[in-house]
Amino acid sequence: GAGVSQSPSNKVTEKGKDVELRCDPISGHTALYWYRQRLGQGLEFLIYFQGNSAPDKSGLPSDRFSAERTGESVSTLTIQRTQQEDSAVYLCASSSGQGGHTEAFFGQGTRLTVV
Amino acid sequence: AQSVTQPDIHITVSEGASLELRCNYSYGATPYLFWYVQSPGQGLQLLLKYFSGDTLVQGIKGFEAEFKRSQSSFNLRKPSVHWSDAAEYFCAVGPPYGNKLVFGAGTILRVKS
Numbered sequence: 001g002a003g004v005s006q007s008p009s010n011k012v013t014e015k016g017k018d019v020e021l022r023c024d025p026i027s028g029h030t031a032l033y034w035y036r037q038r039l040g041q042g043l044e045f046l047i048y049f050q051g052n053s054a055p056d057k058s059g060l061p062s063d064r065f066s067a068e069r070t071g072e073s074v075s076t077l078t079i080q081r082t083q084q085e086d087s088a089v090y091l092c093a094s095s096s097g098q099g100g101h102t103e104a105f106f107g108q109g110t111r112l113t114v115v
Numbered sequence: 116a117q118s119v120t121q122p123d124i125h126i127t128v129s130e131g132a133s134l135e136l137r138c139n140y141s142y143g144a145t146p147y148l149f150w151y152v153q154s155p156g157q158g159l160q161l162l163l164k165y166f167s168g169d170t171l172v173q174g175i176k177g178f179e180a181e182f183k184r185s186q187s188s189f190n191l192r193k194p195s196v197h198w199s200d201a202a203e204y205f206c207a208v209g210p211p212y213g214n215k216l217v218f219g220a221g222t223i224l225r226v227k228s
Binding site: 003004033035040041042043044045048056058059091093103104105106107108109 | 219
């Protein structure tokens with residue numbers, strides 16, 4: 001597609017339920033990132049995929065969070081047993097390479113509200 | 116540890132006035148530096164980036180930023196602000212390899228007519 005696509009755009013879930021967020025990167029982009037943006041705060045790195053390399057999961061806040069990516073295509077971020085502190089906007093980005101100079105293109109995010 | 120500080124949470128300027136948004140970083144090596152803008156309902160858009168060379172970099176929408184190593188700063192400037200510039204601005208720092216960007220908390224810019 002023309003840009004990074006995320007779905008759903010909004011998700012309201014009950015505490016304790018599992019949620020799955022989807023990211024479609026720009027076609028051909030080998031790198032994919034997930035960030036979390038809490039209200040009034042900057043973006044917090046969660047996980048980074050680069051090609052077929054093992055993902056960098058160092059930003060995942062707990063074992064309730066996991067993410068998968070098949071090849072260089074869609075990625076899903078799963079949050080199990082959601083808590084109210086998980087409420088945030090989850091942003092996905094993709095880029096064409098692994099060099100720091102390559103621009104990351106962001107999707108519009110999924111706004112998750114846990115009630 | 117890597118960190119980015121944007122001291123101003125909110126800034127209000129009059130349309131046509133000049134703008135400077137502050138960004139200070141802490142990084143163990145020469146970082147890659149970025150400014151992103153997030154307009155309401157929009158994804159983050161890259162305004163400009165610095166990797167090396169000329170410390171004054173030009174970006175889109177008339178923005179520029181200056182890298183000052185001695186001050187660990189990368190302030191964003193615009194000579195004349197337009198109402199459409201109202202948005203949230205994020206400074207970010209990243210390593211030369213990999214793209215695990217560290218973002219500041221953002222500065223919300225309000226433009227008054």
